[in-house]
Amino acid sequence: MADYPKDEFDDLPATGRKGAxxxxxxxxxxxxxxxxxxxxxxxxxxxxxxxxxxxxxxAGDPEEKIAEPTATAEPTSEETTEEPSVDIDAVEKTAAVAVLNASGVSGAGSAFGEAVEGAGWTVAQVGNHTTADTVSSIHYSDPEFEAEAQALAELLGVTDVEESEEFTDDITVVVCSDIANDPPTADGAAEDPGA
Incomplete structure (x- = not known):
């Protein structure tokens, strides 16, 4: 090996450092x-x-999360104009009716479908529907079904009845949380909630 002259880097102090x-x-x-x-x-x-x-x-029942109305105001004279009462038995029941459950209450669509069928209408379908509405509605596809839609509204306790192209059936009942727990019986009478 080559022999180099000694310089300052040859005499380093002894430390525990292994690297910088x-x-x-x-x-x-x-x-x-x-x-x-x-x-x-x-x-x-x-x-x-x-x-x-x-x-x-x-989690839990969505019905519990809906606030019950505390008080209702008395209607003024302008608001008292109601639709005339429709005789359900006198209405010719030719429309095909779809009953859609939008309430989240299990079995509500079937219960309302049975009531509609028991009152004499043909139920074309019973199914589920998604909507943000909490108020039930009845939609009819043609003005010829308006009287039947009004009769269904009276039977089921629905206040919102309108002509609409949103649905394909003659009449479509959208059951929301306002009436889902109180379906009428097949003869049109409201069920006893205590039963």
């Missing part, structure tokens, strides 16, 4: 790591409890 990027682990670095782990654990627990709370409060 290495640092001795001291109590401050361990405390920082423990603090980070504790903060992450607390954040995870808060997320879990928050998710459980959201799931618990959103």
């Amino acid at each position: 990027h290495r640092r001795d682990g001291g109590p401050t670095s361990q405390a920082g790591a423990l603090a980070l782990i504790a903060i992450l654990a607390i954040a995870a627990l808060l997320l879990v409890f928050g998710a459980i709370n959201i799931i618990r409060t959103s």
Whole structure:
């Protein structure tokens, strides 16, 4: 080997350094790591409890979340013009009726479909429907079905009756949460809620 002259780099002090990027682990670095782990654990627990709370409060009967009206104002003389009462038995029942459950109440569509069928109409379909409305409605496709739609409205306790091209059946009953728990019986009488 070559023999080089001695210089200042040959006499280095003895230290524990293994490289410039290495640092001795001291109590401050361990405390920082423990603090980070504790903060992450607390954040995870808060997320879990928050998710459980959201799931618990959103689950349940949607009927319980709808506020009941506290008081109704007396109608003024301008508001008292009501539709004339329709005799359900006198109406010719030729329309095909669809009953759609938009209430979220299981079985409401079937119960209202049975009442419509029991009153003499042909029920073309019973199904589910999605809508943001909370008030039930009856839609008829042609003016010739208006009298039947009014008679159905009286039978079922629906106040919103309109001509509409939104549905394909002659008459479509959209059952919402306002009447879903009180379907009429097949003879047209309202069911006893205590039964």
